[in-house]
Ligand SMILES: Nc1ncnc2c1ncn2[C@@H]1O[C@H](COP(=O)(O)OP(=O)(O)OP(=O)(O)O)[C@@H](O)[C@H]1O
């Protein structure tokens with residue numbers, strides 16, 4: 001990622017390792033308005049020790065991303081990190097079954113690593129992995145807090161291959177820490193550490209269709225076993241995972257299309273980006289005219305649409321009692337490059353130049369959902385996260401071209 005400080009409010013940075021005091025303390029100095037330093041007189045027995053505690057906003061920003069398993073978290077992550085440049089990789093030389101992904105400026109950690117019970121422990125106690133009783137929220141809080149404070153942590157690893165908890169791995173504080181998984185918003189302490197909250201809300205029908213595609217083709221499971229596993233998880237999903245969406249700043253909701261009556265195939269999707277109003281540093285994207293209610297079928301001279309076409313919607317709504325703006329796309333693009341026409345009618349997208357959304361979508365066109373609203377809205381959320389980062393860090397991220 002190219003980081004160029006915003007003119008006039010550039011935090012000039014020098015690192016003075018010789019002043020490090022205590023494990024994990026990072027003595028990082030900033031000049032300019034970003035500097036918030038306090039000098040603490042720490043008088044020991046000699047009464048002379050003076051510690052300069054510098055609190056600059058160069059600590060990681062924390063993004064929470066909640067979803068059930070197989071709901072597109074990895075795909076979303078790849079789109080998001082692509083906005084910042086670099087490609088996410090597991091920690092070099094570490095545990096090959098690590099769930100962590102590191103790129104230039106982002107580190108993605110998986111909340112599954114905070115399972116307190118391994119697969120055998122859960123079986124013994126008769127609880128599923130979705131049950132909060134199988135998570136260590138105290139450790140989750142302590143470690144995310146430490147990372148937010150700029151300290152490295154020794155994070156456990158939940159090994160999805162063996163079902164066991166492996167020896168821990170070191171996670172260093174990145175610029176952007178993404179906490180993805182089943183329960184990032186369940187514990188209030190953890191939730192409050194997060195600067196932005198995203199929930200991927202995949203409807204039952206769509207989830208089943210995605211899981212069938214992937215687990216039959218890639219994991220050799222039978223249709224019956226996949227359906228049985230979804231059904232077995234459902235009560236705990238409803239009780240512990242789904243309610244977290246009320247805490248999200250943005251929800252990407254994926255539903256079957258309304259363009260084909262009684263659609264059975266589940267290939268065409270209706271995707272809604274539910275954007276909370278009044279969230280600090282986040283201002284919702286809109287179509288045509290902010291605050292209006294708009295239904296738009298762009299198919300015609302500018303957009304190629306084969307059956308069943310494409311329909312957009314934008315309008316206000318309420319969600320768990322909060323005011324929200326909803327952007328919706330039903331259908332899929334025939335020619336992805338024609339997205340530029342739709343982009344020209346979207347405002348407040350946080351794109352840095354006209355065409356950035358289309359360019360990102362074309363760059364990642366091999367990812368699932370590239371032709372429908374999942375790809376479009378995941379990309380938009382990536383741009384919004386970049387804006388949150390810039391606002392907190394008072395910096396400017398150069399667009400990846
Ligand atoms: N937008 C999409 N459109 C169509 N299919 C999708 C989309 N996103 C994900 N999928 C399907 O769902 C599968 C799971 O996606 P992904 O690996 O991103 O989910 P995940 O939440 O990270 O899963 P897990 O937690 O189980 O590893 C993909 O292999 C793909 O088949």
Ligand SMILES: O=C(CO)[C@H](O)[C@H](O)COP(=O)(O)O
Pocket residue numbers: 068069070112119129159160161163181182
């Ligand atoms: O929901 C999940 C991941 O998001 C997993 O099911 C959970 O981590 C339990 O793992 P396993 O399936 O290996 O027992």
